[in-house]
Amino acid sequence: MTHSPEAPGPLEGVTVIDVTRVLAGPYASMVLSDLGATVIKVEAPGSGDDSRGFGPVVGGTSTYFASVNRGKKSIALDLKAPDDRAILMDLLATADVLLENFRPGVMEKLGLSWEELAPKFPQLIYGSVSGFGQTGPYRDRAAYDIVVQAMGGMMSVTGPEDGPPARVGTSIGDVGAGAFLALGVTSALYARSRSGKGRRIDISMLDCQVALLENAVTRYGATGELPRPMGSKHPLIAPFQAFRTADDWLVIAAGNDRLFARFTAAIGRAELAQNPLFLKRTDRQRHHQALEIEIELTLATRSRDEWLSLLQAEGIPCGPIRNVADLMEDPQLAARQMICETRDSAGQRFQVVGNPVKISGYDDRPERGAVPDLDQHRGEILTALYGRPPAP
Amino acid sequence: MTHSPEAPGPLEGVTVIDVTRVLAGPYASMVLSDLGATVIKVEAPGSGDDSRGFGPVVGGTSTYFASVNRGKKSIALDLKAPDDRAILMDLLATADVLLENFRPGVMEKLGLSWEELAPKFPQLIYGSVSGFGQTGPYRDRAAYDIVVQAMGGMMSVTGPEDGPPARVGTSIGDVGAGAFLALGVTSALYARSRSGKGRRIDISMLDCQVALLENAVTRYGATGELPRPMGSKHPLIAPFQAFRTADDWLVIAAGNDRLFARFTAAIGRAELAQNPLFLKRTDRQRHHQALEIEIELTLATRSRDEWLSLLQAEGIPCGPIRNVADLMEDPQLAARQMICETRDSAGQRFQVVGNPVKISGYDDRPERGAVPDLDQHRGEILTALYGRPPAP
Incomplete structure (x- = not known):
């Protein structure tokens, strides 16, 4: 991605050396790249x-x-070979950020720990993401997405009420951690603008799952009531779930008294808002099964799209359950350039997700930077570093 | 949360004026507060x-x-009353960030749009989060968490293979957007350190759901195969899912050939790694149902905890499916101070989730800032602003 000087990304001029693999780390560096970093x-x-x-x-x-790697530059370096390590060190001397997602201890064995690098490169921000973090009794354990979704409580609140365990269908264990790593890096860049000093960031995929549980921990701690999977239902609000219509599902979120009154009037069931079972939010939550039956009785009389246009006209928060194919044709996502294109070196095109951080003075480009071949930018990177083309 | 000058958070000295309500906006400002902002x-x-x-x-x-509001200071202001608006303007003159999550158009009606405020406060970073964003055909529609989980494709990949729709059990529609808003703010703070100018950030909850779908969009675009709910299974990797043992579920992620060979040897089923049905990653993915049956036949012979200690000793990524009660007693989360405490003004204690962005020179405190009463800090805020206690 190149950007004109008139529209610099907020991270324009920031260089990230990224030794991460697979998902959590590459997702973090993609997010930084989308904000203008190299x-x-x-x-x-x-x-x-x-x-x-x-x-x-x-x-x-x-x-x-x-x-997750579109728009990055690739260089192949053997972190154990002296010549390649010398190149890495020269890169780090000019870089702002180093990202790694090895198992804790691997960077130490490579002589690339924060303790070793910080004295040489005091400006360097050193960001790590691992399954359980750099500290604590589990630090040496291997983890992948499903392990932290399971151990971090995410699976204990997701899925049907009485079914087998369900995972969040996207790798939220990885991408959640990647997003928090990007946040740590940008906050450290800001801190460095005042202190001149880099920082070390230590992200644990497990920690991030817990951080995404919002009020479940506080609620359980205060009441002893264990949060459980509830299908499409919200633990505290009703109606706030998926409902069947004559032909397909839709979701409705009429979470407060005012919206509930408007919703019941809109579907011709104004009497529900007068029913003592459903009077207040806590009543509706307690009697959500009875409420669901009443609502589905009425919704069964028309099609999903009929209900959606009726409810939208009344300003009731609602929507269809859309699949990935639907997203590709959505006018809102198109208007916000959330479905972009990239290509590989052979010219093959791929659709990729765009940047969700819209920021003034920095227009999204519908075409994203290309997918790098392995070692594709060696010449360009070494020339920039040493001021001459590399030896053949 | 106070921090000693020896250990300043990366956002120490940053002041956020937060007019947001409920979840997405308050989650963003909590994240910023955890990084040291006021x-x-x-x-x-x-x-x-x-x-x-x-x-x-x-x-x-x-x-x-x-x-989500522990550690913040509260002041009650009527954004339509001239005296209170004057206080807000004086706050903005000294602030770094304004956050709002009204429906698009509301801040304009209040005379508090970015266009109106930016000339007066050129340093101000103005962050908005809304259901669908400030632009595009859906901008005026109301949205809550489940609406964007449904419309953003998240529900289309989550839940059992043939069951009713399931929501991600945490409000990922809100907290995902909140995390990206915090990221936008920190990147804009960094950009301001070089330009002196604030920026406007426009986060859409819908965009963020799509941004969290990782490779689903690219995969569908390239193959036409629609990503679907798969229970606890991964769309591309097997074994990478929950399995039944003699007494309870566990998860195993043996995603590559090396781990699969080690896993099958560990459970005494080394022949599975030689079976042509399960030889390569793509074979195992294609025959994941047959593989699941073979694995569960063996896992059924021992308890979850027996298998977990055996597999952990062999370095196979695995884990139990833990609920929120389990998190409270986990030694790893304790070591990383992910379960913290706060209190309200009456001294009632609450457990809250800690900061997942561990950063050097900034130690986590086990006790988080207190939960503010409404308008609790009016005196303190106005005294800081005007240099004298406010008129009674």
């Missing part, structure tokens, strides 16, 4: 980032890899 | 933030409100 992706010589092999592969390019 | 919560006189009334209420304090 990301130099350091990959293992040979096959590079593991995710280059993850299917589905189209025209030789992994869709998984393309989705 | 948050002045501006609430409507009378009943304040709607969420002060959300149950469960303990000792007069809403657990919902407490969970």
Whole structure:
């Protein structure tokens, strides 16, 4: 992604050296890249980032890899080989940020710990993301997305009321941690603008799952009532869930007394708002099953789209349950350039998700930076670093 | 939260004027507060933030409100009353950030749009979060968490394979957007450190749901295969899911050939790694149902905890499915101070989630700032602003 000087991204001029692989780390550096940073992706010589092999592969390019690595520059460096390590050190001397997502201890063994690098590169912000973090009794354990979704309580509140366990269908264990890592980096960049000093950021995927549980911990701690999976229902609000119509599901969120009165009037069931079972928010929550039956009796009389236009006209928060194909055709997402395009070096095009952080003076481009081949930018990176093309 | 000068948070000295209510906006300002910012919560006189009334209420304090507003300062201001607006303007003159989550158009009607404020306060970073964003055909529609989870594709990939729709059990529509708003603010703070100028940030809850779908959009765009709910399974990797043991569920993530070989050896089923049905990642994904049956046949012979210690000893990524009660007793979360305490003005204690962004030179405190009463800090805020106590 190039940006004209008239519209610099907030992180324009920031250089990120990214030795991360697969998802949590690459997601963080993608977010930073979308905000204007230059990301130099350091990959293992040979096959590079593991995710280059993850299917589905189209025209030789992994869709998984393309989705989070578009717009980055790639250089292959062997972190154990002296010559390549010297290049890494020279890169770090000119960089703002180093990101890594090895198991805790690996960077230490490579002689690339924060303690080792900080005295040499006092400006450097050093960001780590791992399954359980750099400290604590679980620090050496391996984790992948589903392990932290399970151990972090996320699966204990997701899925049907009496079904087998369900995972959040996106890798929220990885991308949640990646987003918090990007947040840590930008806050450290701001702090460095005042102190001149870098910081070390230590993100645990498990911590981030707990941080995303919002009020569940406080609620349980205060009441002893255990949050459980509730299908599409909200633990505290009703109606706030999916309902069946004559032909398909829709969701309705009429969470306060005013919206509930308007909603019941809109569907011709104004008497429900007078029913003592459903009078106040707490009443509706207590009697949500009876309320669901009453509402579905009425919604069953018309199609989803009929109800949606009727409810939208009345300003009731509602919507269809849309799949990924629907997103591709949505006018709102198109207007906000949330479905963008990238291409690989062979010209194969891929659709990718855009940047959700819209910020003034920095227009989104519908075309995102290309998917890098392994080591594609070696010449460009070394020339920028050493002022001459690299030896052949 | 006070911090000693020896350990300043990265956002120490940053003042946030926060006119947001309920969840997405308050979550963003909580995250900023956890990084060291001072948050002045501006609430409507009378009943304040709607969420002060959300149950469960303990000792007069809403657990919902407490969970995301601990550590903020509260002042009650009527944004339509001239005297109170004058105070707001004086606050903005000394502030770094304004956050709002009204429906698009409301701040304009209040005469508090970015266009109006930016010339007066060129340093001000103006952050908005709304259901669909400030632009596009849906901008005027109301949205709550479940509406954007449904419309953003999140529900289309979450839940059982053939069940009714399921929501992500935490309000990921709100907290996801809140996290991206905090990221926008910190990146704008960094940009301001170089330009001196504030920026306007426009976060859409819908955009953020799509941004969290990771490779689903790219995968569908390239293959036409629609991502669907898969229970606890991963769309691309197997085994990577929940399994039944003799007494309870556990999750196992043996996503590559090396881990799969180690896993099958560990459970005494080394022959599975030689079976042509399960040889490569793509084979295992294609035959995941057969693989699940084989694995559960063996796992059924021992208890969850027996399997977990055996698998952990072999370095296989695995874990129990833990509920919120389990989190409260977890030694890793304790070591990382992810379960903290706060109190309200009456001294009632609440457990709250800690800060997942661990950063050097900034130690977490186990005790978080108190839950503010409505208008509790009026005197303190006005004294700081005007250099004298306010008129009675």
